[in-house]
Amino acid sequence: MKLKKRIPLIDQHNQHGFWGGKFGGSFIPETLKKPVEDLTNEFKKLRKDKKFLKKRDHYFKNYIGAPTSFVKLDNLTNQLGGAQIWAKVVSEANGGAHKIYNATVHALICKAMGKKYIVGDTGAGYAGKMLSMAAKKFGLKCKIFMGAKDIKRQKPNCDAMRKNGAEIVPVYSGSQTLVDAVSECMRYWVSNCDNTHMCVGSTVGPNIFVKICGWSTAQISRELKVQLKSEFKKIPNKIKLINCVGGGSSAYGFWSEFIDYDKKQIELIGVEAGGPKKSKLHAAPLSRKTKIGILHGAASYVCQNKEGQINETESISAGLDYPGVSPMHCFLKDTKRARYTYATDEEALKAHQMVTKFENLNPSLEPSHAFAEAIKIAPKLSKDTIIIVNSCGDAKKDRDILRERLGKK
Amino acid sequence: MSSLINQAFQNAKNENRPALLTYTVAGDNTKKRSLEILKSISNYADICELGFPHNTPIADGGQIQTSAYRAIKNGIRINDVFSIAKDFKSKRKNKPIILMGYYNMIFQYNENRFLEKCKKSKVDGLIVVDLPYPENKSFAAKCKKKGINFIQLVSPTTSEIRLRKIIKDSHDMIYYISMLSTTGGKLKVSPKRILEKYSKIKNQNKSKNVVIGFGITEKTIKSLKKADGLVVGSAICKEISNSINKRQNTVTNVTNIVKRLKNKIT
Numbered sequence: 001m002k003l004k005k006r007i008p009l010i011d012q013h014n015q016h017g018f019w020g021g022k023f024g025g026s027f028i029p030e031t032l033k034k035p036v037e038d039l040t041n042e043f044k045k046l047r048k049d050k051k052f053l054k055k056r057d058h059y060f061k062n063y064i065g066a067p068t069s070f071v072k073l074d075n076l077t078n079q080l081g082g083a084q085i086w087a088k089v090v091s092e093a094n095g096g097a098h099k100i101y102n103a104t105v106h107a108l109i110c111k112a113m114g115k116k117y118i119v120g121d122t123g124a125g126y127a128g129k130m131l132s133m134a135a136k137k138f139g140l141k142c143k144i145f146m147g148a149k150d151i152k153r154q155k156p157n158c159d160a161m162r163k164n165g166a167e168i169v170p171v172y173s174g175s176q177t178l179v180d181a182v183s184e185c186m187r188y189w190v191s192n193c194d195n196t197h198m199c200v201g202s203t204v205g206p207n208i209f210v211k212i213c214g215w216s217t218a219q220i221s222r223e224l225k226v227q228l229k230s231e232f233k234k235i236p237n238k239i240k241l242i243n244c245v246g247g248g249s250s251a252y253g254f255w256s257e258f259i260d261y262d263k264k265q266i267e268l269i270g271v272e273a274g275g276p277k278k279s280k281l282h283a284a285p286l287s288r289k290t291k292i293g294i295l296h297g298a299a300s301y302v303c304q305n306k307e308g309q310i311n312e313t314e315s316i317s318a319g320l321d322y323p324g325v326s327p328m329h330c331f332l333k334d335t336k337r338a339r340y341t342y343a344t345d346e347e348a349l350k351a352h353q354m355v356t357k358f359e360n361l362n363p364s365l366e367p368s369h370a371f372a373e374a375i376k377i378a379p380k381l382s383k384d385t386i387i388i389v390n391s392c393g394d395a396k397k398d399r400d401i402l403r404e405r406l407g408k409k
Numbered sequence: 410m411s412s413l414i415n416q417a418f419q420n421a422k423n424e425n426r427p428a429l430l431t432y433t434v435a436g437d438n439t440k441k442r443s444l445e446i447l448k449s450i451s452n453y454a455d456i457c458e459l460g461f462p463h464n465t466p467i468a469d470g471g472q473i474q475t476s477a478y479r480a481i482k483n484g485i486r487i488n489d490v491f492s493i494a495k496d497f498k499s500k501r502k503n504k505p506i507i508l509m510g511y512y513n514m515i516f517q518y519n520e521n522r523f524l525e526k527c528k529k530s531k532v533d534g535l536i537v538v539d540l541p542y543p544e545n546k547s548f549a550a551k552c553k554k555k556g557i558n559f560i561q562l563v564s565p566t567t568s569e570i571r572l573r574k575i576i577k578d579s580h581d582m583i584y585y586i587s588m589l590s591t592t593g594g595k596l597k598v599s600p601k602r603i604l605e606k607y608s609k610i611k612n613q614n615k616s617k618n619v620v621i622g623f624g625i626t627e628k629t630i631k632s633l634k635k636a637d638g639l640v641v642g643s644a645i646c647k648e649i650s651n652s653i654n655k656r657q658n659t660v661t662n663v664t665n666i667v668k669r670l671k672n673k674i675t
Contacts, residue, residue, distance in 0.1 A: 016544060027512055027539040029468040031589060034566035173474060174464060186467045187591045193566065194589060294513040295465060297539065307487055308517035309464045 003335050005260050009252070009328050010214040017207030018299070020334060023327035026206040027297045032186075035193040040208045042113055047215065055108060060219055063137065064100050067223035068092040070231065070388075075358035076375075083240070083381035085374055086388045087361060088224055090250065095130045096394035097364070098217055098250040099201065103130035105216040106199035107138045113197060119143045120199040121185040123150055123178030123246070124319030124366065125157025125397055127201030132166035142166040145185040147177040150318045157397045175312040178246075178322045182296050202247025203326035206297035210326060217253025220390065225257045237265055238385040240377070243392070244369040245270040245286065245340065246320035248329040250392040255338070263337060270329060271369045273315035274342035281314035285325050286333050286340035295324040301333075316345035316401060317365035319393065343372035349405055351375055352395065364393035365401065413505040413533050414558050415581045417455045418618040418637055426674050427634050428455035430620060431667055432509065432642030434476040435459050435493050436485025437649055438659070443480070444493045445660050446649075450667040451504045457497070458536065458640065461490045461510035468538050470593030472643035475650055487518055491530045498531035507534035507560065520548060524555045534558035536584065542575045553580060560584050563610060565598075576613050584640070585610055587623045587633075593643030596624035600632035607636055627669055634674045641670055 001020040004012050009019075017025045028036060046052045060066040069092060073085045090098045103120075110118045118140045122128030128144035135142035144161055148170045151158055161168055169188075174180040182200070189198040200209035203217075228235055241258060243251035251270050258266045272284035282288055285301040293302035295310060303311040303323035315321040332338035343351070348365055351372035355361055363371060370389045378387055395402065411419070421428035431454040437443050451457055462477035462485060469477070494506055508527065515523045515537065527535065535557055540548060542561060549559035561579040563572060564586040576583065585607055588598045603621060611619050621633055622640030633639055648666050652659040 025544065026541075027544070028541060029538055029564075030541050030562040031468075031564040031566050031586060033541050033564075033571070034568060173478070179465065183465050183467050187470070190468055191590045191594060291517070294511075294516060294539070296467065299516075304513070304517070306517065308513040309481060 001331070001334050003259065003337055008218070009256060009259055010211045013207060019327050019331040022292065023300055023330040024207050024210060024298050027294045027299070028206050029190060031190050032193060036206055036208055038113070039109070042109060043208060043212055046109065046112060052108070052112070056105065059104050059108070060101070064094045064104060065092065066219060067227065070224060070227040073359050073361070076355065079358055080375060080378045082379040082383065083377070083385035083387045084383065085378055086386060087391045088220065088254065088388060089361065090220055090390055090392040091363065091394040095126070095133055096396060097126040097130070098220060098253060098392045099126040099130040100133070101216040101219050101253065102201070102213045102249060103127065103134040103199065105212060106131070106197065107134035107140060109212070110140055110197035111138055115195060115197045117141045117143070117192070117196040118199060119145065119185055119188055119196055121145045121178065121181040121201050123147070123181065123201070123321055124317065124364070124393070125150065125154035125161070126319060126393060128166070128168070129157045129160045131199055132161040132164035135166060136164045143169055143188070145169045145171055145181045145188065147171050147175070147181045149176040150178065150181070153401060154318055154397050156399055177313070177318065179310060179313070186296065202249040203252050203328060204247040204296060204298060204300070204324055210298065210328060213249050214252045214256065214328065217249050218256040220250070220253040221255060221257035224254070224388070236386050238382070239266045240269055240385065240387045241266060241390070242269045242271065242370045242374050242387060243390045244320060244366045245272050245325060245329060246283065246322050246366065248326035250390055252326060252328055254390040259337060268332065268338035269373060270338055270340040271373045272340060272342040273317055273320035273369060274344040275314040276316070277344045277346050279314050281312060282342065283313035283315045283321050283323060284342040285323065286329060287342045298327050300324050300327045300330045316348060317369065319364070319366040320369065341373060343369040347372040352402070353406060361391060362395045363391045364395040365398050366393050367391045412558060412581050413503060414456060415618065417505050421455055421638070424675070427636050428620070428638035429667070429671050429674065430454065430456045430458055430638050430640040431645055432458040432460060432640060433645055434462050434473065434480050435490040436462065436480030436483055437476040437646070438479050438653060439483055440485060440489050440493060442659060444496055446663050447493065447497050448500060449660050449664045451501050453664070453667045453671040456505045456507060456638070458507045458509050458642070459490065459494060461487060461508055461514055463511040463514055466511060468591055470591040470643060472593040472646040472650070476646040487514060491526050494532050495530040505533040507536060508532050509536040510538065512537050512540045520551060524551055524557060527557055528555050532557060534560050534582065536560045536562070542571070542578060546578065549578065558582060562586060565589060565606060572610065573613065576610065576617060579617060582618045582620060583610060585619055585621050587621050590623055592623055594624050596629045600629070603633060604635055627666070627673065630670055631673045639674065
């Protein structure tokens with residue numbers, strides 16, 4: 001298994017859609033074959049279409065607000081000693097998280113295909129909120145599938161979705177979280193694929209959805225590359241790019257431009273959700289030894305039992321609370337290009353506390369997992385090491401959880 | 410020698426009616442009970458489909474999901490599914506049984522081991538919901554080698570070219586999904602249109618047995634009786650749920666509904 005140079009990772013799959021010959025693919029019911037094929041052809045065409053690219057760039061700049069800023073966290077750096085800590089503040093994007101890139105691109109594709117309805121899944125509610133924003137912006141009717149448990153714990157985002165005119169469909173099956181929301185959304189698409197476009201909220205699902213999402217979030221690393229060059233005159237010699245990984249869309253977007261670099265120069269570190277300290281449940285398929293399985297149309301490392309039943313997961317962060325992970329991250333793990341670890345709920349909360357105490361930054365619980373790793377390793381590293389954390393979400397949505405766990409107002 | 414599946418269709422044809430195929434979930438609501446149900450309904454059903462439950466079923470509607478979750482909650486394991494099939498076949502030697510489920514269960518068990526076990530349990534066919542053509546080519550070939558029918562699915566969205574290829578690669582039976590829906594949806598396409606599409610498939614190769622499934626209930630079954638076979642699943646799973654809720658005998662109630670279904674097409 002080997003990575004290729006100078007080819008975007010989203011295109012390094014074989015003819016059946018597998019990365020490294022075994023991750024990804026399209027394990028879908030027959031009914032979805034045609035809509036998936038149509039979408040695949042449309043995307044192939046659109047990504048080469050100059051007009052479409054111009055449109056994308058226009059909305060990225062004027063609607064999403066690209067580029068998001070790249071800042072040094074001086075206080076946190078001084079406090080920890082050791083490596084410099086920087087943040088790519090992706091949460092500045094319209095809506096407050098990276099999910100807006102994928103949502104905007106899907107809405108544009110939906111329009112291009114002449115469909116009037118768009119559906120999507122959501123965990124933390126960001127994917128749903130952004131899709132509802134994009135749907136409103138482009139005049140599409142929108143339905144969002146969301147686990148009943150998540151609806152309760154991410155209320156601010158639900159309020160936003162409703163305000164944007166989207167219908168939230170609560171999902172009561174299984175663990176009532178993201179995994180069930182994705183299943184229900186796919187079932188809905190099976191039944192309505194003739195007039196409805198489906199957006200998968202992360203770099204997961206059948207091959208084409210992994211590609212579209214990765215293509216969209218790649219904007220993050222394109223911006224970062226420019227910003228690094230302007231800040232340091234060249235790409236520095238010791239960089240660590242730390243990102244939380246649930247499905248893995250922000251991590252892929254944060255890394256895509258840097259995968260070709262030697263890992264001694266640019267190390268890629270993915271931080272999964274370790275769950276509560278004392279719990280056996282987690283959402284960390286890459287860092288806590290799992291086997292390859294098929295979930296939601298793709299083969300990836302999956303939290304599952306011996307029989308192949310998908311395990312329930314547990315994490316304080318709804319956005320990371322998913323038993324599978326992007327096939328591209330599985331590929332990056334097995335080729336050893338990226339290193340994956342996890343942070344527990346408690347570590348993420350502590351990191352959130354520390355970052356908000358020292359910096360004018362309010363990372364949500366998802367990137368707080370990444371900050372936990374940064375805080376852990378920074379003191380041991382040299383001062384010329386540049387740690388960059390993708391602060392990919394804003395903590396406004398976590399208001400209730402933070403109040404409960406930290407007594408925050 | 411012709412397969413048991415082929416023979417079942419031939420028998421129905423001789424009686425001038427479509428074959429009746431039932432779907433129940435192994436272990437719903439217990440291992441023992443699901444075997445009893447299977448044995449009892451096989452007096453009226455021509456072919457029995459037995460689902461091996463998965464907890465992330467992306468193509469199943471509410472009724473079958475409920476049955477699957479119930480069976481998993483009651484501890485059903487894949488080896489139990491095989492033992493139910495084996496028990497059933499030891500009592501009903503000539504009744505074809507088809508296992509149906511999602512690919513991850515087969516993948517975790519190992520394809521070859523799974524098929525070996527199917528053969529030992531005298532399973533006649535397999536339907537794998539999320540392993541479409543052409544991805545299923547190698548697995549379908551393995552099935553054929555073991556004398557197990559791999560049943561290809563065809564849907565209203567299947568293109569003509571694709572349809573030709575799938576039929577060419579199919580074994581004795583083809584499953585036509587009546588409409589864009591998960592299992593258990595309300596029949597939202599007219600029987601006439603379903604049968605038109607059905608004929609298109611059938612006319613490509615008359616020797617293949619084509620069945621129609623999805624949305625078939627006591628109400629709709631009669632209107633589709635021109636088909637080679639008709640599959641009823643959700644309506645049966647729903648009856649199991651109802652019987653449990655009302656604390657009635659599931660075996661009797663489910664058998665009655667299958668009996669009524671059969672009467673409607675005879």
